[in-house]
Amino acid sequence: MKSAITTVLLASAIAALVPATFVLAQEQGQVQSDLNRIETLEVAEQGGGLFVRLQLAQPLAAPPASFSVANPARIAFDFPATANALGRAAQEIGQGDLRSANIIQAGDRTRLVLNLLRMTPYETRVDGRNVVIALSPVSAQATPTPGAQAYANFAAPKAADVAGTSIRDINFRRGKEGEGRVVVQLSNAETGIDIRQQGGNLVVDFLKVSLPEHLRRRSDVTDFATPVTAMTAQQQGDNVRLVVSPNGLWEHNAYQSDDQFVLEVKRVVEDPNKLVQGTRGQYQGEKLSLNFQNIDVRSVLQVIADFTNFNIITSDSVQGNLTLRLKDVPWDQALDIILQAKGLDMRKSGNVIWIAPGDELAAREKLQLEAKAQVTDLEPLQTESFQINYHKAKEIFDFLKSKDQTMLSKRGSVVVDDRSNKIFVTDVGSRLQALRRLVTEIDVAPRQVLIEARIVEANKTFARDLGVRLGYGDRKAKSLGNGAQLGFGKSEFVSVGADGTIDTGSNALINGMVQRVGESVTSGAGYQRGGFGVMNLTLFNSSLTRFLNLELQALESDGRGRVISSPRVLTANQVEASIEQGKEVPYQESTSSGATSVSFKKAVLSLKVKPQITPDGRLQLSIEVNKDRVLREEALFNVPPIETKNVKSEVLIENGGTVVIGGIYEEEDTTNIDRVPVLGELPVVGALFRTTSRDTSRRELLVFVTPRIVSDSLTLR
Secondary structure, three states: OOOOOOOOOHHHHHHHHOOHHHHHHHHHOOOOOOOEEEEEEEEEEEOOEEEEEEEEOOOOOOOOEEEEEOOOOEEEEEEEOEEEOOOOOEEEEEEOOEEEEEEEEEOOEEEEEEEEOOOOOEEEEEEOOEEEEEEOOOOOOOOOOOOOEEEEEOOOOOOOOOOOOEEEEEEEEEOOOOOEEEEEEEOOOOOEEEEEEEOOEEEEEEEOOEOOHHHOOEEEOHHHOOOEEEEEEEEEOOEEEEEEEEOOOEEEEEEEEOOEEEEEEEEOOOOOOOOOOOOOOOOOOOEEEEEEEEEEHHHHHHHHHHHHOOEEEEOOOOOOEEEEEEEEEEHHHHHHHHHHHOOEEEEEEOOEEEEEEHHHHHHHHHHHHHHHHHHHHHOOOEEEEEEOOOOOHHHHHHHHHOOOOOOOOOOOEEEEEOOOOEEEEEEOHHHHHHHHHHHHHHOOOOOEEEEEEEEEEEEEEEEEEEEEEEEEEEOOOOEOOOOOEOOOOOOOOOEEOOOOOEEOOOOOOOOOOOOOOOOOEEOOOOOEEOHHHEEEEEEEOOOOOEEEEEEEEEEEEEEEEEEEEOOEEEEEOOOOEEEEEEEEEEEEEEOOOOOEEEEEEEEEEEEEEEEEEOOOOOEEEEEEEEEEEEOHHHOEOOEOOEEEEEEEEEEEEOOOOOEEEEEEEEEEEEEEEEEOOOHHHOOOHHHHHEEEEEEEEEEEEEEEEEEEEEOOOOOOO
């Protein structure tokens, strides 16, 4: 019997190569009339080759895009803006290496998947409305080493196409799940590739290509922590050989997309109860065919043992005959079918399989467990001390003495010595060994985390005053008594000295009428304005008895400020830490007896955080940031109010990443209008009798957090 390449079930392959939306669209029969259509699918065998012909409603401008998968062997073609008009989603073929075809439509796209027995070279061309896919028979391009297992042959080289073909680059990457990924960039997508296992290595031959001198090397990739430890690329005649060296238990997958070839090697966790290790499906053994009439069960098991090279031991109670016909079935599935048919069960240990009735195996295992329990009751006790380095020995002692503990046997005991931070355990040897593993796993140095918070306060202020004051004075105005004069403006009039100078007085009607532009003037509101904000103009007659004063006020101010506070703290994983800086503000308060006492209120900048390092290297932070400020100008009963800004959150951050955990934005806009009643409300002219001031302030607070996992080699200074 000849073994074949391990394949998975057809349903799994379709799920891997065809998106679920393809199947949904086909089931719903969504074929749009304005799309191109696949009308017929025909397969013909000629000259040892296999030809798949697709007839479309409209000719294509170029061959459809395609990609291939080596294990399981499949070729996929994508037809954009094309509907499936065949009326079926699958077609059984069974000619040559082509088993079947799947034609799946999703929306305005259709995918054709050819399911093969083994990977074969293919060529696609457009002939009018037809798309012809030629599958060539696999030719022996290279003679495999005796004992080597061939896995896939992607394509056969063509003399006309591979002239000057070379490998452009070879890279190695680590996948998200720890798999090793070898990426080879080819200069020609038609390059022939042959993959096989030779000993414990994977050998990939690129046929009829050249390898640049700088790529001919051995690369040690152990530091990537993948199953692959090294890879070697070298020129061998007209071919290039890439040898990939994995370690441990592994499985591989290879695929090619255009001119990029990818070989993935994934770690397989060994399951001692599984006959065949791997993750590609329930049954992964090499296929075999069995056709027996009324054959003894023990003889069938002997056939499977010869096929798999496993050592199979059958119990004397395994009897009876069996009739079966199995074709191209994985051997582990065939064994499972035989065991179920005869009510048998198996146990696997290394390369030995023990087969017996299920009840017999269960009774045997029960006796073994009872014997082990009796040995434990009679086994002599031993005493061992455990030095605890990074934990408190009392914590481990409390855990072992709790009623729910299962680490000690019923004869075991434990004592603790706080001074030396040790625990002393007396128990049987097997329990001491388990406890030793436990202490090794939990007594490790805690990882350190440096958390830096940055509190940014930004403020912007803007003020604008704009107004006009108009005044009139008459020296000969009629007296109203008490020195008051009749006129516009304030109560006092302007007087002129004997030398011709004008005396404005402290509360004169026309303020600053003899001042030069640019000098400071005190406005009627009582606050000092800059000299560049006020301009006066005074008109008077030749006898200086009547005055007309016009005062223009225009002032604009713009202010910006920024305050940055950056507290930081270093703490161990899952240990809360806090840091604060500020002051305590004293104030007096009355007691119940009537006396006064001094109390304090905190006004501090503080950071309180508890980090937790996740298994994938990220950080989960429970964090609280507080920033206070004393407002003494608003004190009430001698108690100063505290303006506080507080953020409390729990976030998940990448190591070394920065995130904004909170922000406060305030905007205040105030407009004041001072005017003369009635006159200030007049349109246009009223602007001469009113003053408008506008104050705008914006304040913004942002809190940034940046955590970093401190490496063991980092030293703080």
